[in-house]
Amino acid sequence: MLDNPNTMTSFWMPFTANRDFLREPRMIHSAEGMYYTSSDGRKIMDGTAGLWCVNAGHRDPLIVEALQRQVEELDYAPNFQFSHPQAFELSARLTGMMPDGMNHAFFTNSGSESVDSALKIALHYHRARGDASRTRLIGRERGYHGTGFGGISVGGIVKNRMYFGSLLTGVDHLPHTHDLGRNAFSRGCPAHGAELADDLERIVALHDASTIAAVIVEPMAGSTGVLLPPKGYLKRLREICDRHGILLIFDEVITAFGRLGAATASDYFEVTPDIITTAKGLTNGIIPMGAVIVSDEIYNSAMENADGPIELFHGYTYSANPMACAAALAALDSYQQNDLFQRAALLSQPWEDQLHALKALPNVIDIRNLGLIGAVELAPRDGVPGTRAFDAMKRAWDAGIMIRITGDIIALSPPLIITEPEIATLCQTLGDVLSDLP
Numbered sequence: 445m446l447d448n449p450n451t452m453t454s455f456w457m458p459f460t461a462n463r464d465f466l467r468e469p470r471m472i473h474s475a476e477g478m479y480y481t482s483s484d485g486r487k488i489m490d491g492t493a494g495l496w497c498v499n500a501g502h503r504d505p506l507i508v509e510a511l512q513r514q515v516e517e518l519d520y521a522p523n524f525q526f527s528h529p530q531a532f533e534l535s536a537r538l539t540g541m542m543p544d545g546m547n548h549a550f551f552t553n554s555g556s557e558s559v560d561s562a563l564k565i566a567l568h569y570h571r572a573r574g575d576a577s578r579t580r581l582i583g584r585e586r587g588y589h590g591t592g593f594g595g596i597s598v599g600g601i602v603k604n605r606m607y608f609g610s611l612l613t614g615v616d617h618l619p620h621t622h623d624l625g626r627n628a629f630s631r632g633c634p635a636h637g638a639e640l641a642d643d644l645e646r647i648v649a650l651h652d653a654s655t656i657a658a659v660i661v662e663p664m665a666g667s668t669g670v671l672l673p674p675k676g677y678l679k680r681l682r683e684i685c686d687r688h689g690i691l692l693i694f695d696e697v698i699t700a701f702g703r704l705g706a707a708t709a710s711d712y713f714e715v716t717p718d719i720i721t722t723a724k725g726l727t728n729g730i731i732p733m734g735a736v737i738v739s740d741e742i743y744n745s746a747m748e749n750a751d752g753p754i755e756l757f758h759g760y761t762y763s764a765n766p767m768a769c770a771a772a773l774a775a776l777d778s779y780q781q782n783d784l785f786q787r788a789a790l791l792s793q794p795w796e797d798q799l800h801a802l803k804a805l806p807n808v809i810d811i812r813n814l815g816l817i818g819a820v821e822l823a824p825r826d827g828v829p830g831t832r833a834f835d836a837m838k839r840a841w842d843a844g845i846m847i848r849i850t851g852d853i854i855a856l857s858p859p860l861i862i863t864e865p866e867i868a869t870l871c872q873t874l875g876d877v878l879s880d881l882p
């Protein structure tokens with residue numbers, strides 16, 4: 445069946461060039477640690493931690509064993525009006541890793557659901573306090589917040605928005621911070637662009653603060669090609685939100701759980717938002733789960749201002765599913781026992797050096813890095829943008845590495861267990877691919 449393109453059309457693949465894939469499938473059979481094995485028996489280094497989620501590497505024994513134990517005991521329990529101890533244990537562990545004053549977790553099943561939940565919680569917060577005119581949501585150009593209607597509305601990717609009608613109303617966008625003219629080949633956060641946060645003042649002047657509920661940004665925009673915050677930008681955004689009573693949401697679906705060498709980007713940048721969205725690394729990718737972490741102020745306000753016994757009319761059948769809780773608890777154990785956040789911090793320098801060594805290769809117009817994230821931006825081919833990186837991805841697969849692409853940007857985010865020699869292999873293999881790429 446798998447070699448018959450006619451039967452394979454039964455799977456409509458997400459965010460994929462389906463017709464191209466059926467002609468040239470890239471199939472994965474198994475995985476262990478840093479590596480996949482392809483269906484044709486080749487070892488492929490995971491340069492992207494799956495989709496930015498397998499931070500502890502594949503099939504981490506701690507997580508595998510925890511899931512085996514869990515399924516023997518409790519497969520499913522509802523969390524509407526009932527619960528189970530792991531949900532409370534996980535909330536305590538998770539919020540213990542969050543910035544001070546963020547002590548409450550609401551569970552979802554994905555980053556998209558975390559984002560939609562966070563936006564709803566922000567609207568609910570203002571309304572419950574009697575500030576019901578605060579309904580506007582401010583996102584950012586080139587932001588990615590998943591694929592729910594909330595997420596695509598505050599997100600800033602034209603293709604994710606243009607086909608899907610009028611989206612949420614009352615949304616505005618900050619400008620993105622990607623500025624190759626001033627910041628190309630920066631190491632770490634770029635020097636120029638903190639003033640782009642001031643655009644929030646323009647948006648406030650346009651709509652009035654009394655109509656704005658929240659601003660949502662990724663502290664580091666991953667999915668649109670690793671767009672790093674200019675130095676000072678996030679602090680400035682926090683200050684402006686504070687000045688106008690606007691909630692600040694950090695979408696940390698990629699950045700939480702060690703990607704930058706700290707538990708969260710909030711921690712790394714020393715800027716505390718009001719709400720943090722997470723998913724991906726929460727369970728090391730093994731079971732779908734997300735979490736929205738909110739400040740004491742938001743949680744207490746919901747409890748104090750409730751107009752009936754149920755404080756928030758929101759939730760999912762699989763919120764805090766026991767199997768997902770077990771996976772998450774074991775993932776957090778693994779991060780801690782193997783010191784993976786610290787490891788990412790230590791590896792960030794050799795990572796930066798190896799990546800920036802690719803600078804002189806043909807068509808490379810930028811290289812950027814932070815923590816264990818990197819991007820190589822290629823010049824687009826005339827008239828056919830995106831095809832150069834797409835070809836690079838296919839050739840990289842043939843050469844034994846998995847890379848991720850967005851337009852003509854190659855993004856790298858290996859599992860945090862990567863070794864220095866593996867960093868060298870990953871970067872050198874990518875270098876070989878780019879050297880021969882027309």
Ligand SMILES: Cc1ncc(COP(=O)(O)O)c(C=O)c1O
Nearest residue numbers: 554555556588589590695697698
């Ligand atoms: C910042 C951010 N938010 C939300 C999402 C959506 O997550 P999911 O695909 O789990 O719905 C992603 C996924 O890449 C993301 O990077």
